[in-house]
Each structure stands twice: as structure tokens, then as C-alpha cells.
Amino acid sequence: MKHAIQALGWATTILWILVILFSGTVVYSAMQIKMNFEEEHQVTTSDNALTRSIPFSISNGGLYEISELNITTLIVAENETSISRSTSLVPLIPKTSTVNEIHNISVSLEDILDKNLTYLLLNDTDLNVDMFIALTYAYAIPLKISSNLTMPWGAPLYNLAIGGISIVSPNQVNVSLSFKNHAFFSLNGTVRLEIVDSNNRTHSGTADIFVLSEDSYDKAIPVAMEATPGDVVEVHLYFDEMYLESWTLVMAIG
Amino acid sequence: MAEDKGMQMFLKKMIPKVLKATVMGLLWFFLLYALPTLFLSELVEEVLPGYTQLLSIFAIVIVFFVVVSELLAGTIFQYAFNIGKALVFMAFFIYALNGGFIAFDLEFVHIEADLRVYLAMLLTIDFLGLAKSLLQAIDFLGKKTERQLAI
Numbered sequence: 266m267k268h269a270i271q272a273l274g275w276a277t278t279i280l281w282i283l284v285i286l287f288s289g290t291v292v293y294s295a296m297q298i299k300m301n302f303e304e305e306h307q308v309t310t311s312d313n314a315l316t317r318s319i320p321f322s323i324s325n326g327g328l329y330e331i332s333e334l335n336i337t338t339l340i341v342a343e344n345e346t347s348i349s350r351s352t353s354l355v356p357l358i359p360k361t362s363t364v365n366e367i368h369n370i371s372v373s374l375e376d377i378l379d380k381n382l383t384y385l386l387l388n389d390t391d392l393n394v395d396m397f398i399a400l401t402y403a404y405a406i407p408l409k410i411s412s413n414l415t416m417p418w419g420a421p422l423y424n425l426a427i428g429g430i431s432i433v434s435p436n437q438v439n440v441s442l443s444f445k446n447h448a449f450f451s452l453n454g455t456v457r458l459e460i461v462d463s464n465n466r467t468h469s470g471t472a473d474i475f476v477l478s479e480d481s482y483d484k485a486i487p488v489a490m491e492a493t494p495g496d497v498v499e500v501h502l503y504f505d506e507m508y509l510e511s512w513t514l515v516m517a518i519g
Numbered sequence: 520m521a522e523d524k525g526m527q528m529f530l531k532k533m534i535p536k537v538l539k540a541t542v543m544g545l546l547w548f549f550l551l552y553a554l555p556t557l558f559l560s561e562l563v564e565e566v567l568p569g570y571t572q573l574l575s576i577f578a579i580v581i582v583f584f585v586v587v588s589e590l591l592a593g594t595i596f597q598y599a600f601n602i603g604k605a606l607v608f609m610a611f612f613i614y615a616l617n618g619g620f621i622a623f624d625l626e627f628v629h630i631e632a633d634l635r636v637y638l639a640m641l642l643t644i645d646f647l648g649l650a651k652s653l654l655q656a657i658d659f660l661g662k663k664t665e666r667q668l669a670i
Contacts, residue, residue, distance in 0.1 A: 266654060266658045266661070269654055270651055270654050270655055273647055273648075273650055273654065274651055276647050277644055277647045280640070280644045281644055284637075284640050284641065287637075405637065406632060406633065406634060406636065406637065407632075407633040408630065408631070408632050408633070409632075409633075410628055411628070411629045411631075412627055412628045412629065413627070
């Protein structure tokens with residue numbers, strides 16, 4: 266009995282010392298972890314999607330390893346529709362080491378059009394960015410960190426307006442089209458403008474567009490007329506652009 | 520005369536116990552309350568605001584059990600209180616760590632920690648302490664019975 270009691274006493278003391286040491290070193294080590302998201306972001310394009318690459322580094326100066334690090338960002342529009350979900354995985358960050366990784370956030374304008382979020386093309390707004398970080402610390406403590414931020418969204422066709430229609434010749438009118446590209450990417454492609462008149466006849470013209478980010482577009486698009494037009498009822502805009510592939514906008518006039 | 524002698528014997532027996540209990544109580548109070556308050560109070564208050572109060576309760580409970588255990592040393596009640604201490608600590612750890620899942624907000628960041636493994640470590644130690652106290656109580660009663668039988 267005496268030996269059993271002694272053994273239990275020793276075991277309790279040793280385990281208390283280990284737990285206190287573990288607690289202290291975990292707190293100390295957690296304070297030695299540094300995350301850096303401040304490097305310059307890169308914007309690239311592929312498969313009709315815009316990808317913002319966010320380089321980050323995690324410096325684990327502690328005494329324990331970080332495993333199964335998962336960074337997920339979810340971009341959500343005002344009506345709670347998901348625009349983008351991106352995940353980065355880092356299997357292991359050994360102790361006293363720094364890991365450099367890139368978190369890619371992809372936004373496809375095609376998806377935006379498919380999800381009936383066309384207002385994002387015409388109006389500036391704030392998007393909600395939900396950020397989730399999950400990791401296991403010291404192989405014993407799973408942690409979940411979440412944060413909610415807002416990100417300004419600049420519309421690529423901000424303040425889109427069809428201006429006056431001026432008659433150039435009996436067979437041609439010029440229709441002025443203007444907008445400002447508030448997006449962080451440039452627009453490069455063509456726009457076809459179709460006028461539907463009160464006689465239900467259509468007349469069309471095409472123009473190239475190349476608008477850098479934060480630049481304005483204000484040009485007259487020549488439209489060929491086979492006959493004297495009636496009153497303009499509708500204007501159809503067909504964008505054939507790198508990101509706005511085959512997007513049609515119908516604007517009622519008057 | 521006999522009463523005075525009895526009183527003297529009682530005091531002779533109790534004064535060292537009271538002194539030891541006082542010293543042990545102060546030592547544990549210093550280790551579990553004064554030191555953490557001195558070094559960690561700002562951090563704990565900032566990160567886990569409710570935990571300063573829990574730390575105080577933990578220190579009070581430990582000091583209470585240490586003092587009582589010292590005062591009742593050499594009696595079966597010492598082991599009974601040690602068993603009670605192990606059970607109270609188990610309940611306390613489960614409550615303080617919210618069953619192993621704690622969550623808190625740090626500025627605009629929400630953090631959730633799964634401390635079930637850590638809680639399991641603490642509960643294991645308490646189980647060992649509980650087993651030790653039970654064995655001590657059985658041993659104490661066994662020896663007492665043996666003495667009575669010998670007389």
C-alpha cells in the first residue's frame with residue numbers, strides 16, 4: 266500500500282510539473298509566432314478569372330510545431346451570395362522556422378454574372394470577406410481563428426451611361442458611351458452597341474475598348490443605319506471582353 | 520490542573536499545525552494568486568476578461584484545502600478533504616475550460632481553442648490525486664484498526 270501511495274504521489278508531482286512546464290512553454294511559444302501579410306499583392310488573370318495573390322509568411326519562433334494550417338477566405342456579396350472561396354494549406358511549420366506561402370483569392374466575373382450579381386459591374390460597393398484560419402498547435406491544441414472584414418469593390422463599368430445620339434450622315438449616327446473603370450483590373454475587348462427603334466428595327470455598331478484601372482471611357486460609337494430610324498426605345502450593349510465574356514446589358518431609353 | 524495540562528498538550532499539538540498551515544497557505548496564495556496577478560493580470564484581463572475572477576477563486580479554493588489539510592493532518596478528515604479537493608478541482612477545471620472549448624475575441628478577431636487534450640491532462644492528475652487520497656484513507660483506517668486490535 267505504502268509503495269502504491271508513494272508511486273501515485275510521485276506520478277502526480279511529475280505530471281503537475283510537466284503540465285505547468287507545458288502550459289508555460291505553450292504561452293511563451295504562442296507569443297513567438299509572427300504572421301506577416303504585408304507584402305505587395307499580385308493580380309494575375311487566367312481562365313477568365315482574376316486572381317489576387319497575397320504572399321504571407323509565418324515565423325514560428327516557439328518551441329512547438331504548427332500543423333495542418335488552413336487559411337480560407339470567403340468573399341460574400343451584400344445579399345449573402347458567395348463570390349469566391351479560396352483555401353491555402355500548409356501541412357507543417359516546424360519550430361524555429363519561417364514558412365513563406367501565397368494565398369490566392371480568385372474572382373470570376375463569369376460567376377458574378379451567373380449568380381445575378383450584375384450590380385457589381387455597375388456600382389461600387391463593399392464586399393464582406395470572411396477569413397478563417399485553422400491550425401493545430403503542439404499536436405495537442407486545435408485553434409480556429411475567424412475574422413470578418415469589408416473590402417471595397419470598384420465597379421468596372423461605374424456610371425455607365427448612353428449619351429446623346431448625333432446624326433453624322435444619313436447612314437450613320439454616333440452614340441456616346443461613357444463609364445469609369447473603378448475595378449483593380451483593366452478592361453480590354455470590344456463592345457457592340459445595338460439600337461432598337463420604335464419600328465422594332467435594330468441598328469448596330471462596334472468599338473474597341475481598352476480602359477486601364479481608374480481610367481474613364483467616353484467615346485462615340487458609330488452605328489450604321491440602313492433606314493431612317495424611329496424613336497430609340499432600347500439600347501443593347503454586348504461586351505466581348507476578357508472578363509466580361511459575352512455579357513449583354515439592355516438599357517431602356519426614355 | 521488536569522485541564523491545564525490537557526490545554527497545554529492541545530496547544531503544543533496545534534500551534535505547529537497552525538503555523539505550518541499559515542505558512543503553507545501564504546506560500547500557495549503567493550504562488551497561485553500574487554505572482555500570476557503581478558505578471559499576467561493585464562494579459563489575462565485583456566485576452567480572457569472573466570478569467571481573473573476564476574484565478575482568484577482557484578487560489579482561494581487551493582489555499583482553503585491546503586490550510587484545512589494541514590490543520591487536520593494525522594486524522595482521517597485530512598484524506599477526506601483531499602478526496603474532496605480532487606473532486607472540486609475536477610469540477611473547477613471542467614467549468615473553467617468550458618468542457619475543453621474556449622472562445623474569446625481579440626479586437627476584431629474571434630478565437631476558438633479546443634483544449635480537450637489539456638483538460639484531459641489536468642483531469643488525469645486529479646484522478647491520480649483522488650486515487651492516492653483514497654489509498655491513504657484506506658491505509659490510515661487499516662493501521663488504526665490494527666492498532667486497536669493490538670491494544
